[in-house]
Amino acid sequence: MTSRLSIKRREFLAGVAASSAIIALHPYSVQAAANQAHLRLMETTDLHVHVFPYDYYGDRPSDSVGLARTASIIKEIRAESVNSMLVDNGDFLQGNPMGDYIAYERGMKEGDKHPVITAMNTLGYEASTLGNHEFNYGLDFLMKSVAGADFPVVSANIATEQGGSPLKDKTLLKPYVILEKTVKDGSGADHKVKIGLIGFVPPQVMNWDRRHLEGNVKARDIVETAQAYVPEMKEAGADIIIALSHSGIGSADRTDGMENASVPLAQVDGIDALMTGHSHLVFPSAKYEGFAAVDHEKGTLHGKPAAMGGFWGSHLGIIDLMLEKSGNKWQVVNFATEARAISKRGADRKTVPLVESQQAVLDSVQADHDATLAYVRRSVGQTDAPLHSYFALVADDPSVQIVSQAQLWYINEMMKGTKWEGLPILSAAAPFKAGGRGGPEYFTDVPKGDVAIKNVSDLYLYPNTVRAVEVTGAQVKDWLERSAGMFNQVEVGKADQVLLNPSFPSFNFDVIDGVTYQIDLSQPSKFDPKGELINAGANRIIDLNFDGKPIDPAAKFIIATNNYRASGGGKFPGALGDTIIFEGPDTNRDVIVRYIVDKGTISPTADANWNFAPLPGTSVLFDTGPKGKDHLKDVKGVKIEEAGDGPDGFARYRIAL
Secondary structure, X not given: OOOHHHHHHHHHHHHHHHHOOOOOOOHHHHHXXXXXXXXXXXXXXXXXXXXXXXXXXXXXXOOOOOHHHHHHHHHHHHHHOOEEEEEEOOOOOOOOHHHHHHHHHHOOOXXXXXXXXXXXXXXXXXXXXXXXXXXXXXXXXXXXXXXXXXXXXXXXXXXXXXXXXXXXXXXXOOOEEEEEEEEEXXXXXXXXXXXXXXXXXXXXXXXHOHHHHOOOOEEXXXXXXXXXXXXXXXXXXXXXEXXXXXXXXXXXXXXXXXXXXXXXXXXXXXXXXXXXXXXXXXXXXXXXXXXXXXXXXXXXEOOEEEEEEOOOOOEEEEEEEEEEEEOOEEEEEEEEEEEEEOEEEOOOOOEEEOOOOOHHHXXXXXXXXXXXXXXXXXXXXXXXXXXXXOOOOOOOOHHHHHHHHHHHHHHHHHOOOOOOXXXXXXXXXXXXXXXXXXXXXXXXXXXXXXXXXXXXXXXXXXOOEEEEEEEEHXXXXXXXXXXXXXXXXXXXXXXXXXXXXXXXXXXXXXXXXXXXXXXXXXXXXXXXXXXXXXXXXXXXXXXXXXXXXEOOOOOEEEEEEEHHXXXXXXXXXXXXXXXXXXXXXXXXXHHHHHHHHHHOEEOOOOOOOEEEOOOOOOEEEEEEOHHHHHHHHHOXXXXXXXXXXXXXXXXXXXXXX
């Protein structure tokens, strides 16, 4: 009996075939000679379960996300080309409430299909690799999910048993696959080309998801692994090798175990092209201007074509390869790269869709979409004040405050009866939705009244679990010094200086509750955005007090945080994996829900336990969402005024220091 899904997939692919009759061929297809074949490689990356063009946190449609929208570009690309291949570059299982609904509510039994896998099957993906977030729900969930894929999922540097070299590892999934693909050359003749695809994930997963992975798998360095497997792939007959690198475009200088290793990876002999991801950025683009060994206009890493397709389905990464046969071998003789967007910012600063959704993709996951909506709309309690993050990077903030309060409430109970009972407990929390690359609507905004699960997911985006670490007063200070790298150094007496460092992610801006402190912006940052010590004598954190008195550097404290931070995520002093005293079985989100249920009504009023040190005659500018205007009067501890429009739909504000 023919399944409904297979019918939908055939309908989608039939639409592609029909479109090809009316859409002009890509120039490379026209230019291909009798011994040449034009192959279009298409990449999605960092989908994070975004199939529908829908913002589950805001419970409203979105024109800037969704694989169903990206599917229209896939359809166009296939119609423009004689030969094409669609791959995914990882981070598809986690990242929005649909992912949490499947993991925590519906579950994955043997034979179940994960909705994002169902959508990918509908679109006819030919391969994928794993991203770091695939491990967030545990290995059992991961393996059951990828078992439903109609395409191979590869990952070379994660092993269940590690041998003396990568080639002796017993990998969790196949390290690579060689697909024999039939392509038409310029004369219309068919040829067989063996295309090798090998996948990589940042080895930092061993820290980020230690609770799931420690004792179960091990991770190897990306480049070391590639150097071992690529020659084997060549020996096995691969004509062309594509690296599915769920790793960002970073430094050209290789270091062992580096997270963003795509540039050194491109140097591995035998790799012909790279699909990249992890960074939630677009390549080729001006974002990478000035990077060593990177041509941001041609879209190359060490001269090899590469693409990165944004995130949440925002773009489709495309690499056009002109393949030429010489004897029995195929080689790349020309290429072009691009990233096509599904939306743009209009003249009125609003998002304008460039494509519509493909109905076959929507239909394939409609039931799970509807179930997710019911899941996120459940009320768990009340808030007597709004919860928003529009000013979370410049002032003590209610959305961060409520997370800290819930963590304190939980860890206080967990410490009872332990040897740590009686130690003072602090809490570290950061704003996850604070604009930046996510855009001017990417902020937490929960109105006064009912708090639903969707609101808790909005407050806390990731399925982290609660951890507690034991630190000294000196480490508390350095933890805050690390956070203060969010801000640029300013010149005293100068007006309208840029406040925020755009390379510093908001999730690394920890606010610690239980102490009071000021941040002196006239001082240089002690740490760089990656947590490396750069100014040992710097002191941005001043007037750091506990219980109304200067903090004792030798005193012991407990900090409530999450597994990512406690295990070394962000490289914070006092949180490098060696200070953990408690590993909770509960997610931070679940703790927030329980806290709200326990209290019935929460009062998330920021207490202004931190602010900027006064600098006479000095002002700074920062950008936030336009809706922040509605909450301006509630911001405590800083003097903020409107300063006009910012770029890309943001609103600009001025702070007098």
